[in-house]
Amino acid sequence: MTNSDAPAVRITDLGKTYPGAAAPALEGVSLSVVPGEIVVLLGLSGSGKSTLLRHVNGLETPSTGSVVSLGQAVPELRGQALRALRGRIGFIFQQFELVGALTVIENVLTGGLATLRGPRVGSLSYPRRMREKALGHLDRVGLLDFAYQRADNLSGGQQQRVAIARALMQDPEILLADEPVASLDPESSSQVMSLIREIAAERSLTVICSLHQVDLALSWGDRIIGLRAGSVVLDTRTDDLTREEVMEIYGRVATTTSEIAALESELAEAREQVLTQEMRRANARENLAEEFANEEPA
Numbered sequence: 001m002t003n004s005d006a007p008a009v010r011i012t013d014l015g016k017t018y019p020g021a022a023a024p025a026l027e028g029v030s031l032s033v034v035p036g037e038i039v040v041l042l043g044l045s046g047s048g049k050s051t052l053l054r055h056v057n058g059l060e061t062p063s064t065g066s067v068v069s070l071g072q073a074v075p076e077l078r079g080q081a082l083r084a085l086r087g088r089i090g091f092i093f094q095q096f097e098l099v100g101a102l103t104v105i106e107n108v109l110t111g112g113l114a115t116l117r118g119p120r121v122g123s124l125s126y127p128r129r130m131r132e133k134a135l136g137h138l139d140r141v142g143l144l145d146f147a148y149q150r151a152d153n154l155s156g157g158q159q160q161r162v163a164i165a166r167a168l169m170q171d172p173e174i175l176l177a178d179e180p181v182a183s184l185d186p187e188s189s190s191q192v193m194s195l196i197r198e199i200a201a202e203r204s205l206t207v208i209c210s211l212h213q214v215d216l217a218l219s220w221g222d223r224i225i226g227l228r229a230g231s232v233v234l235d236t237r238t239d240d241l242t243r244e245e246v247m248e249i250y251g252r253v254a255t256t257t258s259e260i261a262a263l264e265s266e267l268a269e270a271r272e273q274v275l276t277q278e279m280r281r282a283n284a285r286e287n288l289a290e291e292f293a294n295e296e297p298a
């Protein structure tokens with residue numbers, strides 16, 4: 001195998017059981033993702049999508065099996081080596097994870113912090129070349145005019161575009177997206193998903209994205225990986241995949257429109273619960289970040 005044939009991600013027999021959990025979050029998961037591929041993870045809430053994504057950049061450690069990202073055995077990496085790998089893998093979250101009290105450009109600049117030493121306060125404390133790069137990314141996501149506004153003045157769709165610009169500051173080779181449009185309205189969702197696809201094509205990025213929307217997954221991804229209770233139950237290119245085949249991921253055969261509608265309303269409810277929990281966590285994180293930013297130097 002030449003280097004260019006090497007998978008961007010190779011996962012072999014991955015298992016993950018969280019401490020104290022009655023059942024594994026992942027079990028026997030094996031898959032390879034080739035460079036430039038756009039993969040969607042689909043499955044009910046709790047099926048293991050986030051856990052799988054978080055193994056790709058070492059945010060989780062496997063209980064069994066192996067994860068190789070960009071040629072490196074992720075669970076074996078520590079310290080600087082792990083940080084260096086994470087620098088090559090961008091991550092976009094459902095709740096954007098911006099610091100609302102900071103300006104848009106400062107949020108984007110934090111994406112390049114790993115390359116600098118010491119803390120930075122205010123966009124002018126970053127090198128000029130980084131500010132220019134950040135403005136370029138903001139231009140690419142259509143938000144140049146918003147660069148000096150507070151991030152929390154922007155709509156959800158705009159905030160997610162800022163998060164994309166922030167991820168681009170890392171010059172990532174892989175982009176992981178954990179339900180990036182779950183909290184957006186349909187129009188903003190479609191703008192954000194189109195933007196991710198366009199940017200992935202421009203930069204030959206490998207993308208692994210978890211979604212809840214079956215139709216979006218079918219029209220957007222090159223390949224769908226379906227998870228049910230931590231195991232892969234479908235792994236197929238989207239070209240000749242039908243909606244009914246995809247619905248089988250959800251553990252029952254949904255052939256009629258009303259069955260699909262019932263299942264989707266169940267999904268929407270589950271999503272709502274997750275969203276509420278994540279909003280609580282995001283608020284807590286943001287309060288901490290603001291406290292930290294306002295702290296008097298010792």
Ligand SMILES: Nc1ncnc2c1ncn2[C@@H]1O[C@H](COP(=O)(O)OP(=O)(O)OP(=O)(O)O)[C@@H](O)[C@H]1O
Nearest residue numbers: 018021025043044045046047048049050051052274
């Ligand atoms: N940090 C954690 N500690 C303990 N259990 C966890 C942790 N994170 C996830 N789990 C459990 O692991 C299982 C898989 O969760 P995961 O978040 O990966 O699923 P998901 O498919 O991403 O769900 P959702 O669509 O709701 O985000 C669930 O049973 C969940 O409760």
